[in-house]
Amino acid sequence: MPPFPAKPIAKLTGHTGPVHAVAYSASPHSYILTGAADRAIRLYNPSKAPSSSVAPASSAAYPPGLVNKYNAHGYEVLSIDVNQANDRFVSTGGDKTVFLWDVQTAQTVRRFTGHGGRVNRGVFGGEGDSVIVSASFDGTVRIWDVRSTSYKPIMMFSDAKDSVTDVLVFDGEIVSGSVDGRVRSYDLRTGYCQVDVIGYPVTSLAMSKKGTEVLVSSLDSTVRLMDRTNGQLLKAYRDEAFVNTDLRVRSTLGLNDSVVISGSDDGMVFAWDLLGGTTLHKFRHSQMREVKGKVEKKEKGKKDIVSAVAFCPSRREWASAGGDGNVIVWGMDN
Amino acid sequence: MSYKRPRATSPSGSQKRPRGVGATPSTITLGTELPPDEDGDDGAFVPVWKQTVTDERGRRRLHGAFTGGFSAGYFNTVGSKEGWAPKAFVSSRANRNKDTAQRAEDFMDEEDKAEAAESRELETAQSFATIGRVGDHQNDALFGLFVTEEETMGVKIAQKMGWRRDQGVGRKVRRTARSDDTSGAAAHMFAPNDSRMMSAAREEVNRKGLGYQSEARLGATDEKEPKDRPMLALPFLEDRSKPKVPKKAAPKKSSFGVGILNDTGSDDEDPYELGPKITFNKSLGKDKKPKKPSKFAKTAAAEGIVFKPKKTSGEITGSPRLSHDGKPPLPGFVLATQVIDLTSKKRYPLPKIPPGWKSAKSTAQPADSQSYQSVPDAAKSSTLDAKARASLLGETLLPGKSVFDFIPKDVRDRLATMTGKVNLPQGRGEGAPEGYQDSNSTKPKDLWTFVPILDKSTAAAALAKGATGWMPYAEDPNKRARYVSCLELRAGLRHDLPERAENMSVSEWAKELQEFAHAAEVFKPTTGIMASRFTSSTSTSLPGSGSNTPNENLLSKPTPKPEDPAEQAAKLGMYGPMTRTSFPFHPSRLLCKRFNVKPPAMPPAADADADGAGFKGKTEEAVSKSALDKMMHEVLSKGAPALQRPAWMGAAPQETLSGSPVTAAEPDGGHATVDVEKNDALVQERAPEDLFKAIFGEDDDDE
Structure with missing residues (x-):
């Protein structure tokens, strides 16, 4: 069992609202993009933000490690995804619009409108990140063409009966999770959509590297690893202290698909062993420390949530975004 | 108060200026005219603008604006330019207020003080x-x-007049001396006996001041x-x-108040004037009448x-x-x-009315005392009963009838003999009125109590609805007939009891009638606003499914949607084939191009709808695991769904008919909706692309 990065190595401050989205940049994975309820997107260099950094008094000032700010959203930012070339990223939020940003100029390149509700998730897809797939509260998944100047989506999946909370693109498949408790996998090659019933509202999806398993978070305080080939349940990850019944909380796979980490409603971050299903670590985000043993119950504050986690694909490092506006980057001791 | 002296309204002749050139005055004046009196107010003519208004003291009250009107405010009010002179402040620190005792004089004004002094001095x-x-x-x-x-003056005077003490006052009386020896009884002149003073009762004494003379x-x-x-x-x-001796008349004294007879008409004599009080008799020294x-x-x-x-x-x-x-x-x-x-006052007796006098104004006929009859007596003597009186008065008979109208005559006679009353009404022995006679004796009268009360309008409305549209009990014509008859009874169209089915007990019949009443209430057509919100259903209920009564139909809730078995399986953790379904969709060509995948072979756009329907039907029973597996196998192994499609399209209905263990097709049908049908934009978009492909094939390849 490889050691788990359990030491906070950086603290990204500056957001004045709960951070809903956190994403590592592409291939060097040296930057972190965060989007929060304060309608701002910030680009951080976590290596320049020590864990002892404190938020500046003014939100206009640059906290340690902040590289750039991207301000165009009129509502909260709910998701961020960076393309492979590291020159564009997509952000979605409450303003029913998908924003395509240029990283350097900090300007929006495209804005895709058409969703009838807030857009929960927007990811790049296709060859060369030529499309953007967005999942919205209006129950649709829309696929937008980046290359053309068409303002209409290429395709729209409106099969979901409820809000679509997450979507991911893997190879030729588009996988969406919805509040109606179903994970729909649209296989473009075959023209078939496989619907897997989870039974509880799905809040997060994560694909394994092989693409044969998908990690599904649902609002029954359970994270499930589903076999995509036959829809069977491979593993369910639970903990007696793990609470996820109300909020959209992201979960992800890490350490070369060996651990599962997930945020929670009460400000804890849990790490499970993927194969064994046992709880490896528990972290309290606001206190920037790992909780050993039994988790003391805290009264759930409004800000004490961890809504997004992201694992660095290349290093032993991951980030948790909390309701207090801070993003903690956890790493190894060395 | 201002006074304006009356003046002449026009200038007198002397004051007039001669008018005209050649006019010569008719009078000749000699000497110099006296200058007008400066302050003399002789009432001569003064123009209005020269007149002044003075107050009662002769001071000028109105100053014109140009003649000192400004100073009018204080010149005539307080008499000094400074107005009321403020009292100089005297410090009470050195000289404290010494006399704190108040006297009556402190509260008396000049008049009171003068009166007090006057009352003191005399x-x-x-x-x-x-x-x-x-x-x-x-x-x-x-x-x-x-x-x-x-000794007072009176005593002195009396003694000088010969009065002695213990003597009476008055002329001497001749009498015999009152002594023990009455022998030498010689009359002598004696002073009158002292007598007691007649005391007047205290309350009768009118306390009057000196000099007061009562009127x-x-x-x-x-x-x-x-x-x-x-x-x-x-x-x-x-x-x-x-x-x-006759005394001379006392001089007239003034007294309080003046009668009208004393009024001499002169105003100079003020009867209330408090003149010199010495005119009153204050002392008793002088002779007084x-x-x-x-x-x-x-x-x-x-x-x-x-x-x-x-x-x-x-x-x-x-x-x-x-x-x-x-x-x-x-x-x-x-x-x-x-x-x-x-x-x-003297009271005079009333004048005697002459006998036989008759007043011409009296209209009342002289009551004949012999033929007078009181109202009760007249009522007693009358032989008319209420009906006779009513007929006399021309009234219509009241519907109510007496009990004597229904009892036979012999019963009435028996009653009369028993009670001893002979004035009982005649027994008529009438039958029951229409609608109440129990002609058919099989239905006793108390069965009417079972007929439920129903509003007439409600019954009529329910009947009308039955005539025009739907009516309950369609499955049982006999029952419907009974229902209609009940409604007709309550609507006033019939008057006999609702019929009862054979071998139906009274209690069942009553229960059925209650049910009819309830049904009539329920199926009464809506009125007013409510009626405008509903349209009557065009389809009636199927007679075949009449096992449930209409009431149950009304009250039945929509059946709860059966839970998705896939959801049930997911809740149970039985993830796998139970929770997995699949349906085809049509990825757009551009999307496949962007993803760099070969698009699945699309049927032509014209067939899309039909295929979609076929897909839908297929996916509805796609839960069949064998069918799914077979399909997936075919798809995965052969890779070209277009080639396989006719095969499984043909096979699918058979599998459906063969029956799959999982028959949750209908509730899950929603998931199998093919969005291609809905996405008209995509369909329209794709057709031009085919056209583009046919026309601009090279361009497509270049991209």
Whole structure:
């Protein structure tokens, strides 16, 4: 069992609202993009933000490690995804619009409108990140063409009966999770959509590297690893202290698909062993420390949530975004 | 208050200027005219603009704006330019207020003080005060006024007149001496016996000031005369035998108030003026007329008003009867012998009406006392009953009937003999009225109590609805007929009991009637606003499914949607084939191009709808695991769904018919909706692309 990065190595401050989205940049994975309820997107260099950094008094000032700010959203930012070339990223939020940003100029390149509700998730897809797939509260998944100047989506999946909370693109498949408790996998090659019933509202999806398993978070305080080939349940990850019944909380796979980490409603971050299903670590985000043993119950504050986690694909490092506006980057001791 | 002197309204002739050139004055004036009096106000003509308005003291009140109107505010108000001179402040620190006791004088104004001083200055001397002091009643002995130690003036005078103590006052009386030996009884002149003073009751004493003279009052003058008399004029001092000398009339004294008879018409005499009070008699030193004739009496005598003062007593025995003032009555008058009671009016008896007189105004016929009959008597003697009276009066008969209308005659007679009353109404022995007669004796009357009460309008409405549209109990014509009859009864179309089915007990029948009433209430057509919100259903309920009553139909809730078995399986953790479904979709070519995948072979756009329907039907039973596996196998192994499609499209219905264990097709059908049908934009978009491909094939390849 490889050691788990359990030491906070950086603290990204500056957001004045709960951070809903956190994403590592592409291939060097040296930057972190965060989007929060304060309608701002910030680009951080976590290596320049020590864990002892404190938020500046003014939100206009640059906290340690902040590289750039991207301000165009009129509502909260709910998701961020960076393309492979590291020159564009997509952000979605409450303003029913998908924003395509240029990283350097900090300007929006495209804005895709058409969703009838807030857009929960927007990811790049296709060859060369030529499309953007967005999942919205209006129950649709829309696929937008980046290359053309068409303002209409290429395709729209409106099969979901409820809000679509997450979507991911893997190879030729588009996988969406919805509040109606179903994970729909649209296989473009075959023209078939496989619907897997989870039974509880799905809040997060994560694909394994092989693409044969998908990690599904649902609002029954359970994270499930589903076999995509036959829809069977491979593993369910639970903990007696793990609470996820109300909020959209992201979960992800890490350490070369060996651990599962997930945020929670009460400000804890849990790490499970993927194969064994046992709880490896528990972290309290606001206190920037790992909780050993039994988790003391805290009264759930409004800000004490961890809504997004992201694992660095290349290093032993991951980030948790909390309701207090801070993003903690956890790493190894060395 | 301002006064404006009356002036001439036009200039007099002397003041007029001669008018005209050649006009010569008609009068010739000699000498120099006197200058007009400066302040003399002779009433001469002064133009209006020269006139001044003065107040009652002659001060000028109105100053014009150009002649000092500014100063008018204070010149005539307080008399100084500074206005009221403020009182200089005197510090009370050094000289404290010393006399704090308040006196009555502090609250008296000038008038009060003058009055007080006046009341003080004329005090009756003590020596004189004992005699005739009004209100001195402590000593009730005769001449109790003499009990004072020092001899008063009255005592001195009396002693000078020969009066001694313990003697009566008055003329000497001849009598025998009152001694023990009455032998030498010789009459001598003796002083009269001392007699007690007649004491007037305290409450009867009118406390009057000195100098007050009561006005004579009508009818009461004579009675009060002795009491009003000053004490000095003691009547018992007078010799009764001595004829009273007529006294000269007392000078007229002013008294409080002025009667209208005293009004002389001159204004210069103010009767209320508080003049020199010395004019009043304040002391008793001088001779005072004991009696004065009252003013009214005098005037009454002068004017001949019949007024006779009452004689107080019959003790005045003089043959020429004198009036109370000792004077004989005026010639032509005689003293009255009895008191005229003015208060008691003479009452005269009513005039006697002559017999046989008849008033012309009386309209009432003279009541014949013999034929008079009181109302109860008339009612008793009447032989008419209520109906006869009603017929006489032309009234319509009331619907209510007496019980005697229904009992036979013999029963009525029996009643009459039992009660002893002979005035009972006639027994008519009528039958029951229509609708109430129990002609068919199989239905007793009390069955009516089972017929439920139903509003007539409700019944009629339910009937009308049944005539035009739907009516319950379609599955049972007999029951419907009974329902209709019940409604007709309550709507007033029939009058007999609702029919009862054979072999139906009364209780069942009653229950059915209640059900009918309830159904009529329920199926009554809606009215008003509610009616406008609903449209009647065009399809009636199927007669075949009539096992459930309409009530149950109404009250039944929509059946809860059966839970998705996939959801149930997911809840149970049975993830796998139970929770997995799949349906085809049509990825757009551009999307496949962007993803760099070969698009699945699309049917032509024209067939899309049909294929979609086929897909839908397929996916609905795609839960069949064998079918799914077979399909997936075919798809995965052969890779070209277009080639396989006809095969499984043909096979699918058979598998459906063969029956799959999982038959949750209908609830899950929603998931199998093919969005291609909905996405018209995509369909429309794709057709031009095919066209583009056909036309611009090279361009497509280049991209």
